[in-house]
Amino acid sequence: MRRAGCAALLALFSAGAVTHPAPNSMLKLDFGASGVRAEYWVPVSELAYARAADPRGGGFADYLLRHVAAESPGGAPWRVSVAGVREATYAEHAYLVADLSLLPPAGVSPRAFVLLDDAVTHEVRNHVVYVVARRDAGPTLLGLLQYPTRRLEVAAP
């Protein structure tokens, strides 16, 4: 996916122009020398359905760590942690924004990994997670996750 998709995604519209009844999530990745930093925007409205279906308790960070993981292409697990959570509003929708750290095992390149995520998609069938790489020239779409797919191979562009 999807050069055309990227072009369309990069089309602009002004913030707050409209609300949409089913907002999606976005996971923005920054590939660093030793790991990946991620900013995960999750719409509160859709998250509520997902959390109702997983009532194991805990805060948003705990919940995310139950549903988000990363591993090397060979299957070695990465260490995922939540550095912080904040609230945000965009286009009339409320979001929870989590700052994540994804660290590969020692000696493993942080430039490519397998993302495992069903934070909202395990419950909301139409929900889509945009996974993008942040770059100076603008975000690059790396792929989408939608039920039942919870696994996405990503690589630094």
Place this chain on the structure above:
Amino acid sequence: MRAAVLPLLFMCAAAIAAPAQTCRQADGGHGDAVAVAAAVRDLRSLLSESQRTALDKPLTYDSAIQWSNLPIGVVPRTGLRLGDLDPRQTAAARKLFEAALSACGLKLLDEVRLADDWLTTYDKRPIGWNGGNYYLTVLGEAGAKSPWMLQVGGHHLAYNFTFNGHLPGATPLFFGSEPIRFEVKGVAYQPLDAQSSAMSKLAAAIATRAGARLSGTFTDVVKGVVVSGVPGKMTGGIDTGFPQSYPAGTEDRGVQVGALDPAQRQLAREALESFASFPGSAISAPLLAAYLEPKAFEATYVGYAGDPALGTKGSYIRIDGPRAWMELVVQPAIAHPKELHYHALWRDKQSDYGGEIRH
């Protein structure tokens, strides 16, 4: 605004005066490629150079996926804007629609545009509600032999018809309605009445069958355009998800038509036909024949979530066949968040874009 509304009122009054449509018959235009191409040529002859530039697009992936279920304030369109046409051009565009669409398809186009006009009086945000904000695009060269596409759409409608393609191409076909019901000058409209009624009857009939209820939550159609509104100057709202993947196996797809009793099968057939009735019969007949071929029909799943009567948000009904993919969902309304509105989608797992579009 008034100039845009009056022709629509006239058209819709004519449509409403007719007996209630079941959207099972293929009355109206035949959808024959030669006739539709001729109507395109007639319209083009009346257009200015800049209008022709807006009308004509290449038959490519990038062009084909440029449809949406969002108003133009969110996803701008680049085709020929129907609201900008003069009376002669409007009449020629009408002839084109009449050639391509069944009576049901023409009625839907009129009433969905009228609903957008209705919204302008209630929601002043610069979203782009307006029946004039519907667009016409021809991808490729309209003719009798080579593949080409006719796209007609705006906020709550996307007709994507492919002519002379590898496969008969009626899809993707998105349609929706906000409000669900409305009244203009004493005339009541319910653009998706036939489809929502047929789907609701089907859901009610199968509701007690084991496996009919789908798991999960549905806040929109599942295989629609992909929307993102998260900061970073990124948005979507077009068909970037194409080509789609679809459920496989037997789990969580609903109940198969082959397991239904004759009355329930008939409801499944009527629901399927109600979605497939919008294009002219030359387009829809071979698709319907494929969907209703006995083995294919019996292998088709029907499932639902939420309220079979479609009275609550998140109510969802789906037909999932070897080729047919039809879904209808109830969402909160945008202009009136306490109200509800419908989104519906028909895809064909083999012949979206006539099998002519590759990525």
